[in-house]
Amino acid sequence: MxxxxxxxxxxxxxxxxxxxxxxxxxxxxxxxxxxxxxxxxxxxxxxxxxxxxxxxxxxxxxxxxxxxxxxxxxxxxxxxxxxxxxxxxxxxxxxxxxxxxxxxxxxxxxxxxxxxxxxxxxxxxxxxxxxxxxxxxxxxxxxxxxxxxxxxxxxxxxxxxxxxxxxxxxxxxxxxxxxxxxxxxxxxxxxxxxxxxxxxxxxxxxxxxxxxxxxxxxxxxxxxxxxxxxxxxxxxxSHHHLDDINSFVFHSKKPFDPNRLNDFFDRMITLYGTQMLRYKGVLYMKDADRKVVFQGVQQLMGTDIVEKWDENHPPESKLVFIGKNLPKTIFMEGLHDSLAD
Incomplete structure (x- = not known):
């Protein structure tokens, strides 16, 4: 059912x-x-x-x-x-x-x-x-x-x-x-x-x-x-209003290293989990021919492996984060460092 x-x-x-x-x-x-x-x-x-x-x-x-x-x-x-x-x-x-x-x-x-x-x-x-x-x-x-x-x-x-x-x-x-x-x-x-x-x-x-x-x-x-x-x-x-909740996006055509990315998310969720309101994305992982998708609310995240990459479009990762006072630079640099060599 x-x-x-x-x-x-x-x-x-x-x-x-x-x-x-x-x-x-x-x-x-x-x-x-x-x-x-x-x-x-x-x-x-x-x-x-x-x-x-x-x-x-x-x-x-x-x-x-x-x-x-x-x-x-x-x-x-x-x-x-x-x-x-x-x-x-x-x-x-x-x-x-x-x-x-x-x-x-x-x-x-x-x-x-x-x-x-x-x-x-x-x-x-x-x-x-x-x-x-x-x-x-x-x-x-x-x-x-x-x-x-x-x-x-x-x-x-x-x-x-x-x-x-x-x-x-x-x-x-x-x-x-x-x-x-x-x-x-x-x-x-x-x-x-x-x-x-x-x-x-x-x-x-x-x-x-x-x-x-x-x-x-x-x-x-x-x-x-x-x-x-x-x-x-x-x-x-909007410049008159210093809203503490905003959004940013990371995308890359280079694949992620799975271990590095897992370590990155573990650290970010530990440090900023309560501030991470919504986050989701499509991940291009090293040595994987299928897309990995994820969806998260604060400290809780779910992932799944879905269809193969469309041969007419090169694979790429796209991640969006919406949160309260999230340090964008730390997230962007950490995601970049999680990419495969």
Whole structure:
């Protein structure tokens, strides 16, 4: 049986997470039954017609076949309960959406899927989606580390309430969050209305050989809102904000020495693991005809060997790191020193 995909929705207080969830649950186009694990401190409750409620475990089945589970113990217990009920046929759902609290660091939630065998055997993270309130996001990014972390972890960034600010304000915000995380596409949402494909089936944590990074180290962004906001890379608007979370990319056409690279990652994770929010890449290894891909969250990393190198494209390594105050020079020099002679 294939693993159950999980989407983590995060964002600061008032950004519109529950509004987005309600839109997804009412959208019949995706044809999927969704189990929502909702934090009990959410600003508002999931709006649904309740059919069945288990008071002990706070599991609610909705009229459209979706499930709502309010966490009263820990995430591992909630996921285990849902998986067991699904296997027994008591509950029927295709995927899980987790809504974090507004002040949450998404890291520990994501780490659960790496470190807990009982969870990893049933589930896999599809992606982390971060909502931002266009009215207050700049202030929140200035004042709260959690807000900057939520941007750093994101596979998708959704900006709400753009109708309440000017196009220039949206442009400045887009530029700033691009500076923190240039690898997550940015979209705007209008009262939770967004293409569900931008939230579900993101494949942000899939170990695949595709890493959308161009030579400049910036992902290709798709802005799907009425007024196209494009902030040039030479815009000075972000220089007023000394964000402690940013990104850098390493690439090389020379192969890595496996032992040297393992030693490098061991050292970096020991020294800077808690600061390494997200990191992933495609590796060209010495004497190997297949790609090695990896994906990491803080101190936890997973790797896999995938398809052979395409003979029409020369092999090369590409690695992206998003983290808090990571010493770029140390990482770049260490990776360079890990290349084969």
């Amino acid at each position: 294939s693993l159950i995909p999980v989407t983590i929705i995060t964002g600061f207080l008032g950004a519109g997470k529950t509004t987005l969830l309600n839109r997804i649950l009412k959208d019949n186009n995706h044809k999927q039954r969704i189990a929502v694990i909702e934090n009990e401190f959410g600003e508002e409750n999931i709006d649904s017609n309740l059919l069945v409620q288990d008071d002990a475990e706070q599991i609610v089945e909705m009229s459209n076949g979706c499930i709502c589970c309010t966490i009263r113990s820990d995430l591992v217990t909630a996921l285990g309960t849902l998986a067991n009920k699904r296997k027994s046929g008591e509950l029927n759902f295709d995927r899980v959406v987790i809504e974090t609290t507004g002040l949450a660091d998404p890291g520990p939630v994501a780490q659960t899927f790496f470190i807990e065998d009982s969870v990893a055997s049933e589930y896999m993270i599809d992606g982390i989606v971060t909502l931002m309130d266009a009215v207050f996001a700049m202030q929140q990014l200035d004042e709260y580390e959690q807000a900057r972390q939520q941007v750093g972890y994101a596979d998708r960034l959704l900006i709400s309430k753009t109708d309440l600010v000017s196009d220039e304000d949206v442009e400045i915000l887009c530029h700033r969050i691009r500076h923190i995380n240039p690898h997550a596409p940015i979209h705007t949402v209008d009262f939770g209305r967004v293409d569900v494909a931008e939230v579900l089936d993101v494949h942000g944590f899939n170990l695949s050989s595709k890493l959308d990074i161009d030579e400049g180290g910036h992902a290709h962004h798709d802005h799907s809102h009425d007024h196209h906001h494009e902030c040039g890379h030479d815009c000075a608007c």
